[in-house]
Amino acid sequence: xxxxxxxxxxxxxxxxxxxxxxxxxxxxxxxxxxxxxxxxxxxxxxxxxxxxxxxxxxxxxxxxxxxxxxxxxxxxxxxxxxxxxxxxxxxxxxxxxxxxxxxxxxxxxxxxxxxxxxxxxxxxxxxxxxxxxxxxxxxxxxxxxxxxxxxxxxxxxxxxxxxxxxxxxxxxxxxxxxxxxxxxxxxxxxxxxxxxxxxxxxxxxxxxxxxxxxxxxxxxxxxxxxxxxxxxxxxxxxxxxxxxxxxxxxxxxxxxxxxxxxxxxxxxxxxxxxxxxxxxxxxxxxxxxxxxxxxxxxxxxxxxxxxxxxxxxxxxxxxxxxxxxxxxxxxxxxxxxxxxxxxxxxxxxxxxxxxxxxxxxxxxxxxxxxxxxxxxxxxxxxxxxxxxxxxxxxxxxxxxxxxxxxxxxxxxxxxxxxxxxxxxxxxxxxxxxxxxxxxxxxxxxxxxxxxxxx
Numbered sequence: 001x002x003x004x005x006x007x008x009x010x011x012x013x014x015x016x017x018x019x020x021x022x023x024x025x026x027x028x029x030x031x032x033x034x035x036x037x038x039x040x041x042x043x044x045x046x047x048x049x050x051x052x053x054x055x056x057x058x059x060x061x062x063x064x065x066x067x068x069x070x071x072x073x074x075x076x077x078x079x080x081x082x083x084x085x086x087x088x089x090x091x092x093x094x095x096x097x098x099x100x101x102x103x104x105x106x107x108x109x110x111x112x113x114x115x116x117x118x119x120x121x122x123x124x125x126x127x128x129x130x131x132x133x134x135x136x137x138x139x140x141x142x143x144x145x146x147x148x149x150x151x152x153x154x155x156x157x158x159x160x161x162x163x164x165x166x167x168x169x170x171x172x173x174x175x176x177x178x179x180x181x182x183x184x185x186x187x188x189x190x191x192x193x194x195x196x197x198x199x200x201x202x203x204x205x206x207x208x209x210x211x212x213x214x215x216x217x218x219x220x221x222x223x224x225x226x227x228x229x230x231x232x233x234x235x236x237x238x239x240x241x242x243x244x245x246x247x248x249x250x251x252x253x254x255x256x257x258x259x260x261x262x263x264x265x266x267x268x269x270x271x272x273x274x275x276x277x278x279x280x281x282x283x284x285x286x287x288x289x290x291x292x293x294x295x296x297x298x299x300x301x302x303x304x305x306x307x308x309x310x311x312x313x314x315x316x317x318x319x320x321x322x323x324x325x326x327x328x329x330x331x332x333x334x335x336x337x338x339x340x341x342x343x344x345x346x347x348x349x350x351x352x353x354x355x356x357x358x359x360x361x362x363x364x365x366x367x368x369x370x371x372x373x374x375x376x377x378x379x380x381x382x383x384x385x386x387x388x389x390x391x392x393x394x395x396x397x398x399x400x401x402x403x404x405x406x407x408x409x410x411x412x413x414x415x416x417x418x419x420x421x422x423x424x425x426x427x428x429x430x431x432x433x434x435x436x437x438x439x440x441x442x443x444x445x446x447x448x449x450x451x452x453x454x
Contacts, residue, residue: 004052007178011051015083021124022085024179026059026110029137029171030164032077038144038252039156041163042079044171058082058119061108062141063256065263069393070106071120073113074256076144081137081168082109084123085179092182094132094428097172097211098123099139099165101192101218101393103278104146105263109136125401129421132428133181135172139164139197142263143251146280147237148230153248159288165197166204173210186211187428191396193278195219199293199363200282202300215305215427218312218392221359223281224292230283233266237279240265274331276355294363301369305427306360307395310377313351314391348389356392372427381410395420 001017005024015024028049030042037043060075085093098121100107112118123134139145145161157163169188177183188211190198195216202209225233235245240262243250266279284292320328325347329336334350336343364371379390380398397404398417409417 005178007048007175009047010045010175010178011048011053013048013055014052015055017087019124020087020128022087022179023124024055024083024085025057025119026080027053027055027083028079029081030079030167033079033140033144033160034076035252038076039149039160041157041160042140042167044167055083057117058109058111059138060114061110061120062138063144063259064102064106064108064141065260065267069102071108071110071112073111074108078108078110078138078140079164079167080110081135081171082119082123083176083179084127084134084136085181086127086131086133088131090131091180092177092185093180094130094185094187095135095172095176095181095183096126096130096132096424096428097135097137097169097186097188098126099188099190099194099197100136101190101194101396102141104161104193104223104280104282105142105267105278107141107193108138110138121400122402123400125417126399126421126424129418130425130428132187132425133176133179135168135176137165137168139168142280143237143259146282148225148227148234148283148285149248149251150285151227151231152234152245156248158285159283162197162200162204162282162288165201169201169210184212185428187213187215189215189217189424190219191217192220192393193223196221196223196282199297200224200289202302203291203293203296204289206296206300209302211302213303213305213427215424216360217307217395218309218356219306219360220277220355221294221363222355223277224289225277225281225283227283227285233270233279236269237262237266274333276332294359297363298366299368303370303427304364304367305372305374305424306364307374307376308352308356308360309390309392309394310375311348311352311389312356312392313348314389315393317347317351318388318391374423378416380407381412382408399424 003017003022004012004014006012013024028045033042059080060073060078061071062078063074064070109121121136123136127134139161148158149156150158188198196219198214270279325343329347334354336346336350376395397407401417
């Protein structure tokens, strides 16, 4: 059933109603970054190309490399967002904006392929269970979003992916009230690179952000490059693309196949050099991102909900042979406990602490505003049956109630997903809660008992 929303000067948007949710898919929030705009800051859209604009299906995803988290159906023309509005008697609903992860190299919120309407992230269940409007959007990745070419040629802008995110959030801030959204209760939620992006956005906007609260899931706090560090990455990457730094025009015609191969090679080489940061990460350029977020964020006061997985590292080092793990831990300077556990268990813990937990907790332990913190201990059923621990990004399909190539949810997982979405809802509707810590686990009852009381 079609549903039209009048957004004044922006124009009318036609979506549809299905399964208790009004859906508006594939809305452009910025002009297409194609041709000479491919490496430039995106420009906000203030008037839709047609009225009514037919927002009936997801669009393409950003150009990206291959990998477990990669998405197909990719294109430079990718700056679109989706809006999911639950059917409810409430008015001025909170707005939950999702920023996906994927190492700043993969991910997207468009259609999974050109011949299906199935989305990478369908926000319907999340919208219904949290009684909030859910917004998902694309931002540019890898060389188009986060490679520093600006120091070589000022025709190429810097931190394009962050500018995309800022344009999407400001579009939402300006227009979500047309969808009965509360533009004074906008919550940004991101996982992994998405959570790192939120730290960057908090630093850029400081106290004038187009959002009011933030949810950080598995944020790698230190995944930023200084200007000089970014130069080294750029020079190595251009070498893999076989492009001379003085002939950057060739980047406008480079094939997706070459980009994919260069991305994979860059990741492999950088890891062997002992680098744990994402190869493509936001750059502390002194203009857009003036300082490292860990030097700015602690003084801010936005209510925060933060979490880490109890075993983030399983996703990254599970397939590494036991004999190589001591070399790995020395290469990356992970601290290894001295106890009777297997070296693999201690390596998991060392990487989880080094990359995720310790840097994040350094921020929130000195944070000026209210904070919720929880450790995600839950292990999905198919992994628990094989006596495996949980892993980085396992919480995402559970949160969105969706099956993925690496995880199929059963009844128990779905029940737990309901509880997790309840926690998100509680945070959304209660901005000034006191700092408390919850361990979310299929073994412990503390979170379940807490949720019953609220």
